[in-house]
Amino acid sequence: MASPFSNLFRGGRRSKATQTERVRERRHEGFLRYANFRWAKISGGLCLLIIVSYAMVDVTPRHNGGSWYGYTLGTLGAGLILWLTALGYRKRKMTSDYWSLKAWTSAHVYLGLSLMVIGTWHTGFQLGWNVHTLAWALMMLVILSGLYGIVVYSTLPAALSNNRDEMTQMQMLEAIRAFDRQLHSAAQPLTPEDTAPVLAALDEDPFAGGIGARLSGRYPKCATAAALHTLAGSRSSDAEAREKVVGLLKQKQAALGRLRQHLRIRALLEIWLYVHVPLTFALIAALSAHIISVFFYW
Amino acid sequence: MSFILRRISTTKTGKQIIRDQALPGDAITLGREGGNIIHIADLAVNPHHATITSTDGRHVRVQAQEGLGFDINGRPETVADIDSAAGAELRFGGHRLTIAREGEAIILLVERIDELSQSSKDVDEAKAFSLQGVMPGKRVGAWTFAILMLLAFLVGPIWAWQSYKNVDERPKGYHADTAWLSGPLSSAHANLKNDCQSCHVEPFVAVTDKACVGCHTGEHKAMSTAHANAPTAMLLAARAPPGGFDKFLAGVGQAFNRPQGRCVECHTEHEGAGPMAATPQKFCADCHEGMNGRLKAAGHPTALADAGDFGTSHPDFRPLVHAAPGAKPVRAALGKPPLDYNGLKFPHDLHLQAAGGVARMAASFRGRYDFGKKLECANCHKPDADGVRIKPVEMERDCAMCHSLAFETVGGVTRTLRHGEPGQVVADLTAYYRSTPPARPLQLGGMERRRPGQYAEGQVYNIYFREVAVRPSRAQDAVRAVFSKGGACYDCHTIFAPTSGNDWRVMAVNQTPRFLQKGWFDHDAHRETECADCHTAASASKQSTDLLVPGLRQCRDCHVGEGGARLVKVETATESPCAMCHEYHSDGGKPWMPPTQRKKKTAAITNQPSRGTYAVSLITGPAQRKLYDVTWRTPALRPTDQGG
Numbered sequence: 001m002a003s004p005f006s007n008l009f010r011g012g013r014r015s016k017a018t019q020t021e022r023v024r025e026r027r028h029e030g031f032l033r034y035a036n037f038r039w040a041k042i043s044g045g046l047c048l049l050i051i052v053s054y055a056m057v058d059v060t061p062r063h064n065g066g067s068w069y070g071y072t073l074g075t076l077g078a079g080l081i082l083w084l085t086a087l088g089y090r091k092r093k094m095t096s097d098y099w100s101l102k103a104w105t106s107a108h109v110y111l112g113l114s115l116m117v118i119g120t121w122h123t124g125f126q127l128g129w130n131v132h133t134l135a136w137a138l139m140m141l142v143i144l145s146g147l148y149g150i151v152v153y154s155t156l157p158a159a160l161s162n163n164r165d166e167m168t169q170m171q172m173l174e175a176i177r178a179f180d181r182q183l184h185s186a187a188q189p190l191t192p193e194d195t196a197p198v199l200a201a202l203d204e205d206p207f208a209g210g211i212g213a214r215l216s217g218r219y220p221k222c223a224t225a226a227a228l229h230t231l232a233g234s235r236s237s238d239a240e241a242r243e244k245v246v247g248l249l250k251q252k253q254a255a256l257g258r259l260r261q262h263l264r265i266r267a268l269l270e271i272w273l274y275v276h277v278p279l280t281f282a283l284i285a286a287l288s289a290h291i292i293s294v295f296f297y298w
Numbered sequence: 299m300s301f302i303l304r305r306i307s308t309t310k311t312g313k314q315i316i317r318d319q320a321l322p323g324d325a326i327t328l329g330r331e332g333g334n335i336i337h338i339a340d341l342a343v344n345p346h347h348a349t350i351t352s353t354d355g356r357h358v359r360v361q362a363q364e365g366l367g368f369d370i371n372g373r374p375e376t377v378a379d380i381d382s383a384a385g386a387e388l389r390f391g392g393h394r395l396t397i398a399r400e401g402e403a404i405i406l407l408v409e410r411i412d413e414l415s416q417s418s419k420d421v422d423e424a425k426a427f428s429l430q431g432v433m434p435g436k437r438v439g440a441w442t443f444a445i446l447m448l449l450a451f452l453v454g455p456i457w458a459w460q461s462y463k464n465v466d467e468r469p470k471g472y473h474a475d476t477a478w479l480s481g482p483l484s485s486a487h488a489n490l491k492n493d494c495q496s497c498h499v500e501p502f503v504a505v506t507d508k509a510c511v512g513c514h515t516g517e518h519k520a521m522s523t524a525h526a527n528a529p530t531a532m533l534l535a536a537r538a539p540p541g542g543f544d545k546f547l548a549g550v551g552q553a554f555n556r557p558q559g560r561c562v563e564c565h566t567e568h569e570g571a572g573p574m575a576a577t578p579q580k581f582c583a584d585c586h587e588g589m590n591g592r593l594k595a596a597g598h599p600t601a602l603a604d605a606g607d608f609g610t611s612h613p614d615f616r617p618l619v620h621a622a623p624g625a626k627p628v629r630a631a632l633g634k635p636p637l638d639y640n641g642l643k644f645p646h647d648l649h650l651q652a653a654g655g656v657a658r659m660a661a662s663f664r665g666r667y668d669f670g671k672k673l674e675c676a677n678c679h680k681p682d683a684d685g686v687r688i689k690p691v692e693m694e695r696d697c698a699m700c701h702s703l704a705f706e707t708v709g710g711v712t713r714t715l716r717h718g719e720p721g722q723v724v725a726d727l728t729a730y731y732r733s734t735p736p737a738r739p740l741q742l743g744g745m746e747r748r749r750p751g752q753y754a755e756g757q758v759y760n761i762y763f764r765e766v767a768v769r770p771s772r773a774q775d776a777v778r779a780v781f782s783k784g785g786a787c788y789d790c791h792t793i794f795a796p797t798s799g800n801d802w803r804v805m806a807v808n809q810t811p812r813f814l815q816k817g818w819f820d821h822d823a824h825r826e827t828e829c830a831d832c833h834t835a836a837s838a839s840k841q842s843t844d845l846l847v848p849g850l851r852q853c854r855d856c857h858v859g860e861g862g863a864r865l866v867k868v869e870t871a872t873e874s875p876c877a878m879c880h881e882y883h884s885d886g887g888k889p890w891m892p893p894t895q896r897k898k899k900t901a902a903i904t905n906q907p908s909r910g911t912y913a914v915s916l917i918t919g920p921a922q923r924k925l926y927d928v929t930w931r932t933p934a935l936r937p938t939d940q941g942g
Contacts (some may be wrong), residue, residue, distance in 0.1 A: 008722050015362065030484075037441075052880075058861075060567070060578040060580060061566050061569060061575045063849075064440070064480075064481070064569070065480070066480070068550075069549050077385055081781075084304070085356075101838075126481055127569075128479070128481060128482070130476075130477055130479050130480060131451040131455075131477045131478055131481055134447075134451065134477075161849060164730060169423060169427045170423060173417065173421065176417045177417050178419050179416070180414060180415035180417055180418060181418075184339075184341060184414050185339070187341050188339060190341075191345075192344055192345070192364070195341045197343045198341060199342055201418050202341070202414065202415035203349075203415065204415075204416055204417075204418065205416040205417070206416070206417050207421070207426045207427075207431060209432070210432055211429070211432045211433055214429065214432055215419075228331055240509065257872060259745075262427070263427065266427060266428060266429070267432075267530075270427060270428055270429045271433075272431050273436065274429065274436055274439065277436040277439070277440055278436055278439030278440040278442070278443050279443065280659045281440035281441070281443060281444040282440070282443030282444055282446075282447050283450075284444065284603075285443070285444035285445070285447035285448045285451075286447045286451060287448060288448070288452065289448065289451035289452040289455075290451075291480040291895060292452060293452075293455065294480075295554075296455075296456070296478075296498075296502060296504060297457070297475075297478060297498035297501075298498070298501075298502055298504040298505070298554075298555065298556060
């Protein structure tokens with residue numbers, strides 16, 4: 001059997017598996033190109049099979065979720081949704097078996113994408129304002145958010161790495177703290193008018209800002225920037241002390257900018273999960289309602 | 299009286315070290331600048347923030363210096379008098395000044411309580427750097443959404459069902475289970491869209507026929523008469539045993555409490571607004587394909603032939619015919635070409651010839667009737683009001699244009715023999731001969747004298763008066779002539795000569811109004827097709843007994859099975875499910891068809907008639923003619939003007 005399944009279910013000895021794994025490590029083979037796109041091929045074939053058989057199978061009076069073909073696709077889709085959800089359980093569980101988490105994730109991604117075809121063809125393209133279409137719409141949202149996740153996972157980590165410049169997160173924060181301490185002592189000679197903005201800058205939480213600020217990376221009310229602006233134009237304090245504070249403020253702003261960029265990339269990397277996971281559970285609830293409703297009003 | 303400044307510092311091991319320092323003087327200054335007695339390195343504290351004084355060594359006055367105040371016990375103040383024995387907590391920027399009394403001394407405890415800056419605060423790295431801090435938790439969202447979904451789309455609908463469980467009709471308004479509506483209902487059921495329970499009566503029980511017949515009484519109560527009269531065992535035996543995949547599907551349906559053979563299996567709902575879809579062929583073919591053999595095997599012999607698909611498997615038509623003169627109409631037997639004795643003599647070939655007497659006569663009437671160079675089918679055969687069928691031929695309307703029954707003109711009005719009443723014909727002719735003398739010869743006119751001898755045998759008087767004398771008895775000859783070969787009646791009718799006690803009789807004419815009783819044929823739907831395209835035998839038919847109803851072969855020139863199956867080459871195929879011609883519930887009625895599939899009457903608008911059509915109709919007026927509407931017929935009556 002030379003099908004893509006032949007490798008999948010082969011037992012394989014541990015040493016061989018380890019060796020294969022080593023080759024994969026060397027090639028930096030991620031979940032997307034796992035096993036030479038095995039799961040991409042499987043789900044692509046599945047989609048093709050569904051699209052072709054949909055056209056070939058003659059269902060009277062027309063295709064919909066209530067024909068034998070529709071029920072078949074629906075059962076397949078519902079089962080797939082539950083299995084895909086199980087990734088959340090699988091990833092928390094360490095195993096040493098053949099089903100590596102990478103394999104599981106690869107299957108999750110590609111089979112999840114094929115669910116777009118399974119689910120949509122299950123509807124027979126009959127959509128309306130009802131629980132059935134709600135389940136379909138939630139499924140599509142979950143899949144699209146997952147698709148977004150794949151895209152950012154494959155593009156953003158490089159940007160994240162460039163931005164951090166070999167610093168850890170805590171080192172970034174520590175840099176800000178250091179500038180704060182220096183600012184605090186450097187600002188002691190300043191007049192009260194000048195200390196107020198510095199104090200505001202010290203009082204600023206680097207993690208402040210809602211989800212909008214996190215995702216956009218824009219902080220228009222940044223106290224550090226405001227202090228810099230005020231002190232640069234101020235004439236009230238001793239010029240030398242003020243110069244020093246302005247210099248420190250500039251340094252703090254740069255450190256803050258790096259931290260905020262870091263937060264922004266991380267937010268972009270994480271936000272999809274806040275759609276993907278809760279909507280998955282909403283989907284499972286809507287799916288249950290959908291299935292029960294079909295049998296209730298059978 | 300003295301002030302003691304107390305400072306507490308904490309070692310790395312957490313041990314507290316307390317250092318006391320006596321402060322000189324009665325007035326203690328407090329501020330950020332180094333010159334103050336109490337120097338607080340805090341940007342939130344003014345360079346000269348406040349002075350602390352005491353007059354009696356017990357009560358302490360704290361006064362702010364430069365506008366910026368302080369908090370005492372949480373309240374902002376600029377000046378405060380404090381009893382040091384009672385103690386107080388004051389707040390300057392990020393520092394706390396605690397005033398207390400120990401013995402005779404006033405203790406001033408200064409501590410930094412706020413962090414230097416916000417960023418200096420301890421953070422939970424995992425939380426602060428991720429979205430956890432700014433987004434509600436995924437788990438919270440998951441539960442919230444899931445519960446909302448279940449409430450709105452599961453609990454709500456079931457509750458709606460429960461509340462109207464034993465109610466005949468739901469009140470108007472929103473019912474939560476309409477969220478379960480899988481698709482719009484057909485227009486006939488559109489008013490039920492808020493009342494799911496009108497059909498879905500029991501939960502987890504597939505819609506039963508009982509729910510249908512609750513409203514659909516009458517012919518919908520069970521089945522068509524043909525099916526309702528059959529014993530149940532026979533009906534069951536007729537159904538093809540599902541094989542292979544169908545058997546599997548039936549088994550699955552049974553397992554999920556969804557039995558087969560219910561009304562809704564054919565009459566599918568929730569398939570979109572508009573009329574309900576026509577029943578597909580499969581629901582007839584399930585039984586009727588190969589049914590004959592199955593019924594025979596099950597001990598229910600039947601005359602019904604197998605019918606599985608119009609294009610490939612359909613028995614030949616069995617039109618209603620009179621198999622012998624005067625016989626009762628019965629459906630023709632399969633096999634030989636059927637004969638229909640309708641009592642008329644009518645050679646179609648003669649009438650449809652392109653040349654010859656009939657064509658020439660028709661041509662001579664052009665401009666008076668809708669005739670062309672020869673007779674066409676439509677000249678004699680007229681559709682009925684709805685265009686579905688062709689009216690039985692009527693002598694006065696459809697034949698009399700040529701086959702005149704006129705015998706006399708009185709003052710410009712033509713008298714005709716009464717068609718359909720032989721007795722009246724005999725009476726009219728007898729009266730005619732009795733009341734009218736023969737034409738008087740010219741020699742007998744005038745006033746001049748006549749010579750004798752003209753009464754002699756062979757002379758004009760003798761001839762005339764003998765004729766006058768015998769004229770009434772000539773009626774018998776005329777009557778005989780009209781009923782005999784060459785006479786007006788005999789040409790078209792079978793005549794029975796008078797026998798004892800009977801006068802001349804004409805065989806009854808039985809024109810079958812509808813030949814195909816089991817199927818529905820609509821002439822109007824085929825109006826763009828020439829008659830001869832289907833009635834192919836007409837132009838060669840010599841006998842009126844030839845049944846010219848087209849057979850299956852002619853239909854199959856255009857009509858193929860529902861799925862396009864066919865046995866012969868078809869140019870423009872019309873896919874024809876059983877329901878196109880056959881009506882299940884009421885035999886004899888027009889099969890129901892969704893309006894969208896009905897043939898539109900567009901020909902009248904799109905196909906401009908030729909100029910010739912207008913030319914004729916402008917002269918003759920509308921095509922409809924009334925009974926005995928014969929005022930324009932005089933020229934056609936020349937031969938009879940001459941009288942007997």
